[in-house]
Amino acid sequence: xxxxxTHTHTDIAHMMKVDPTLxxxxxxxxxxxxxxxxALHEMTLNIVRKRxxxxxxxxxxxxxxxxxxxxxxxxxxxxxxxxxxxxxNHIAQTPVDEPFKKFxxxxxxx
Numbered sequence: 001x002x003x004x005x006t007h008t009h010t011d012i013a014h015m016m017k018v019d020p021t022l023x024x025x026x027x028x029x030x031x032x033x034x035x036x037x038x039a040l041h042e043m044t045l046n047i048v049r050k051r052x053x054x055x056x057x058x059x060x061x062x063x064x065x066x067x068x069x070x071x072x073x074x075x076x077x078x079x080x081x082x083x084x085x086x087x088x089n090h091i092a093q094t095p096v097d098e099p100f101k102k103f104x105x106x107x108x109x110x
Contacts, residue, residue: 007100039065044075052076 006027013023022033032038043062046054062072088094 007096011100036065047075
């Protein structure tokens, strides 16, 4: 995720009263706050890392966590939108708006 998106989505999460523990877990790559959210996180990462070539076992684990094929398609839609947005911001070198700078973040441990 681009830093612009990290700033912006962190601010949006705070406005929506998302549990800060969840926000920090997402930002830092640590375990999600519930089993179901962890399954969603893992499926999303699997789709990205494997370029859509997820195994039936991975799909089954996602379904067992309470999701359906519809949610797999929703992940794909979200990933497509984020890819276009991130690529555009990278190429355009979109600056971070002032209200979002308070959520500045840099990936640690890399």
